[in-house]
Amino acid sequence: ATAEKFRSISPAEFFYRNKEIAGFANPARALYQAVRELVENALDATDAHGILPNIEVSIERDSVKQYVYRISVKDNGIGIPEKYIPEAFGKVLFSSKYVLRQTRGLFGLGAKMVILYGQMTVGEPAEIISAAINSRRIYSYRIMIDVRENKPIIVSKGVWPNNTGWHGTMVKVAIEGDWSRAKQKILDYIKRTAIVTPYANIVFKTPDGEIYTYLRVTETIPPPPRETKPHPHGVDLELIKTMISETKAQRLIDFISEEFQGVGNVIAERFLTKYGFDPSKDPKTLSKEELELLVKALKEFNEFRKPRADHLSPIGAELIKIGLNSILKPEFVDAVTRKPVVYEGHSIIVEVGIAYGGSIQPSEEVVLLRYANKIPLLYDEKSDVAWKVVSENIDWSYYGIVFPAPLAILVHICGTKIPYKGVGKESIAEVPVIEKEIEEGVRQVARSLKLYLARKQKEEEMMRKAVT
Ligand code: ADP
Ligand code: MG
Known part of the structure; x- marks a missing residue:
């Protein structure tokens, strides 16, 4: 027999070999995941710091190699201090988010996976342009990742004066993608992001040359999350x-x-x-x-105070209603922010919104809009705890809903520890305390819809009587 060969691999190499678990399983999924990771970073750099986000996303198809897509995401966020740019984009598991704070990112992985995947499939360096707040210079780096060593390779660097006081970040990366198969998911992702960020301007340019624009409809941003200590x-x-x-x-x-x-x-x-x-x-x-x-x-010991929730940043019932109204244009809308509950020593807040009628198309099932820490979750819907609640736990006929019905339910879970089922962050596990919160929230908004429908029916009957 031959002798076994032992060696260890770096985090970059681990994810290079296991890109599927981070959501990069195939070109369609990778294109979606890349957009998502870069938009998440852009939003973390803006709204979590009290900045009204202006975000421009563009995807272009290479004119020669049809499978190559160039993604660029630009934000007006806090930027990245120059000395951290290479590692933030070139060292897997390097992050500014390893503190106890509610952010969209948490694994120190997203941006690097996009770059790594681009490197594996296309081979061009990624370009990062950034200016931190008050920086007198704008920096640009073209970098690749040394997979074996898990460190950035700086291909080139540029510096120029920041005459206009711009701050923010722009990331450009070329990856193998499949727009026709990813299109619907990406459009949904952007739209669902817009629903919970009605305070953002989001512009999305597709490879087909279409432009989707979501304009800011309110200047109110949820209070930024604060860092907290462990409970x-x-x-x-x-x-x-x-x-x-x-x-x-x-x-x-x-x-x-x-x-x-x-x-x-x-x-x-x-x-x-x-x-x-x-x-x-x-x-x-x-x-x-x-x-x-x-x-x-x-x-x-049970005499400690309950975990605090004032460091969390829920969207808030008002913003959820504004978002649902402006994007879905329903006839009825309501929302609720539940009181914090505790999951493994961390506070969690569940929010539920409901939208009914109007421009919503009737369908055989509830249209479920799932979010965790303000990120839309689009895949693995049927294995998510929220799906179990709306499809199994709730008897909609009790609330006067008969399918097909024009009904959308929004479920948002925020916390410093979310029980995702995987690092791709696509679905949430059936934790009893979370399931119960979602169910209570859904019942609350469903009751309010029931009241509305009953009132409407009564009015219609009175109208009929008045006419006859
Ligand atoms: P994570 O978001 O989980 O921390 P990423 O690999 O996506 O991991 O990003 C690494 C780090 O790079 C972030 O923690 C953040 O500090 C920085 N970063 C990435 N994108 C941006 C951006 N658009 N603006 C400011 N900082 C960013
Ligand atoms: Mg990230």
Whole structure:
């Protein structure tokens, strides 16, 4: 027998070999995923920082190689400091979003997957042009990714003066795509993005030369998400070790009350006493057994305050109604933002919108608009918890709806930890507390539709009586 050959691979190589799990399974899916990752980044760089987004997306087909598409996405966001540009786009798992904050991105992967896929299929370097806020220069980098080493290769670099005070980012990348098969998904994606960002200008130029424009209909942006500290119920052994290695606290009591949310001095003291820890002990001197005990105790103790939700950034019922009205042009619309609930030590907020009639085409099933942290989810609908709720848990006839019906339901889940079923972030697992929230939310807006329909029917009957 021959000897086994051992070696390790870099994160870039891992995703190079397993591009499917990041959503790049075939040219059609890749084109959709590329647009999505770049638009997500553009929105994270704008609305999450209080900037009204102006986003231009364009896809062009190469005139010679018909399978090659050039995607460009330009935003007016915060830009990227020059020194981080190469790694932000050339090193897999490099991100500014590894903090506890509600963002669209979270794996430090999206932009790199687009570039990696382009590199595998077309082989041109990606181009990034960016100016951070107040930067006196605009930088452009053409980069590729060294897959074995997981680091950027800078092909060329340009600098020019920023005379107009522009800030933002433009990313251009060529990938193998399949527009005819991806078209509908991409159009849906842009439209569904527009529904939940009525405060954005979004322009989309297709390879066919069509231009889709979604103009801002309100200047209200949801309050930007803030960074938060971990809640004691969400810790594990690894996290607690990292936190201890980074803390300035020299006593256990300070560590517990300063590094976690929901823990004041009094509670910290009561907690430590209950589980027999010495409050003045230096956390860095805890033994392995003590650490294990501490984690168990943190998860179990039930006097901590509930995880806070004020760092989350729901869309808000008003904006959801504005968005549904302006894009779907229904006859009736309503929305609700539910109170925060807790999932594994993280707060989650569920929002539900409903739109009925008007320009919505009747169909045999509910038109379900799913979102997680403001990202539209388009694939794997039938395996998503929200689909289970609207198709199995709810009896629509109770609400006066008989299919085919012109009914759209919007479900938005936001939080610092979302139970996605995969890194492609396309569907959400059936976590009971989330399922219950969605169901309650749907029932709430469905009741309000039921009332509206009953009132309308009554008015019509009165009209008929008045006429006869
Ligand atoms: P993620 O979005 O999960 O962090 P990405 O690979 O998509 O991972 O992006 C890496 C990092 O590059 C981001 O965390 C962000 O700091 C930066 N970045 C990417 N696109 C933009 C953009 N349009 N504007 C500002 N920063 C960006
Ligand atoms: Mg991203």
